[in-house]
Amino acid sequence: MSDANRVFSLRNLPAPTRAVLAVFLIVIGCGYFSGLVQLHFQHASPGNLLPDSKDVVRIYHGEPKGEPKSKFQQLLEADESLPFNGTGTMRPAFTTKSERRWKENFAKLSPEEQKKLLAEREGERLALLDWLKQGASKDAFEKDEFKLSKPLIITEDYIIGDKDAEGRAIQVRINAIFTDRCVRCHQESGADKDAEKYPLDEWQHLEKYLKIEEGSAPMELAKLAQTTHVHLIGFTMMYGLTGLIFSLTGWPTWTRVVLAPWPMFWQAIDIACWWLARLDPLAAQAILVTGALVASGFGLQVFGSLLDLFGLSLPRR
Ligand code: HEC
Incomplete structure (x- = not known):
């Protein structure tokens, strides 16, 4: 036919x-x-x-080698230029993604103020990392009181007790940092629709991201x-x-x-x-x-x- x-x-x-x-x-x-x-x-x-090919390996296989770390640590250490999501980075949560109008507000500051702000925000990130690397103590998290392994310049609001001679924090409110920088988006009716699906407002939600894995997890x-x-x-x-x-x-x-x-x-x-x-x-x-x-x-x-x-x-x- x-x-x-x-x-x-x-x-x-x-x-x-x-x-x-x-x-x-x-x-x-x-x-x-x-x-x-x-x-x-x-x-x-x-x-x-x-x-x-690097992106697909990162997403589907995970970073092949490297020190064992938790998902949180990985997301806080990953390069800021990676996509802002669960297989990229959460680092901008301390800066460009910390408020809706970051760009405008940041531009209004003087160069010194900008430098100070960035240093303080970096301190927050390092404090969270310090807490993670020292075993992510639930106790410190719930008491909102964490002793840093080494002093840090950090946002005033999160400092507990006296600073050292150079004005650096010794103890910080780890829970408050986490709530302001992460839970802001990661909760029901939070600041981000996509992040809402992954609530981080209770310890039981955090736990799975605290597990240490070889290389970065896919x-x-x-x-x-x-x-x-x-x-x-x-x-x-x-x-x-x-x-x-x-x-x-x-x-x-x-x-x-x-x-x-x-x-x-x-x-x-x-x-x-x-x-x-x-x-x-x-x-x-x-x-x-x-x-x-x-x-x-x-x-x-x-x-x-x-x-x-x-x-x-x-x-x-
Ligand atoms: C501006 C909003 C926002 C902030 C602030 C934020 N996130 Fe996210 N987060 C997101 C978005 C969007 C995703 C991607 C969600 C998706 O896959 O749809 C995400 C994904 C994640 C994931 C992966 C969830 C999964 O199981 O796939 C983790 C873990 C995470 N964020 C941790 C954090 C941590 C830790 C902080 C604080 C340092 C933080 N986030 C701050 C918006 C935010």
Whole structure:
């Protein structure tokens, strides 16, 4: 049976059906593109359009070597320029993310005041780190009284008792620092919608982030399981539909046999790599390849199907 006589062919469908399919393809193409934009903001290091191999290793495998540390320590030590989230850094919580209008307010200060403020904020960060490195004592946290291992310049509000001869704090209110700098966002109806999902306002919430892990921890298992579930179902529906549509175009049979199931197949491999990446950083890097294979296949499907719908594919045989 020649292609032109196929019963199930896009071009033989009634015009309204073709209109639905055309709009569907355009809208889902836009949806895919906005997903890429989100990927950029969520996971790409500054300067990168999309996550690069270092980013995927950090997210899916964790930093391979380095001293064992807790998630908190990792987030407080990570470079400030990394994305502001759970796989990047929380360091800006002491500065640029410490208030909504940081930029304006900071600009109003004199250079000396700016320097003093930054030094005091850095002291807060170092105090939290000191507490973490000394075992994150629950007692000190609940009494809101922590003796520093070495004196620090720090914001006046958090100092307990006398300072040393150089005006540095010896004891600090560790809980108050944490509440002002972290819980501000990490609580119900806090200052950040995304952070609300990870409340830190009770000790039992903190505990899991205090566990010491070899190297930096990759994405949490529970979170990985959830995105796996969402993506397996969501993507399979999406690529299943675009694949079915493409399979009914007038493009040569071999193109359709290969390209129609292509994104669905590579998406499954991609997700398998998310899990394998926990064992081997190479699998994390493979995510970039499988991701590109999915995206190019999907792009070709949408584009190829639209051309066919508008009668622009290869001439009929
Ligand atoms: C300006 C708001 C804000 C402040 C302040 C803030 N965070 Fe966050 N935090 C976020 C956002 C946004 C995320 C990413 C949430 C997501 O994955 O959707 C996040 C994620 C995290 C995560 C990862 C949660 C997870 O399980 O994925 C931890 C841990 C964390 N923050 C700790 C801290 C600590 C410690 C501080 C204080 C030094 C802090 N945060 C201050 C907004 C904030």
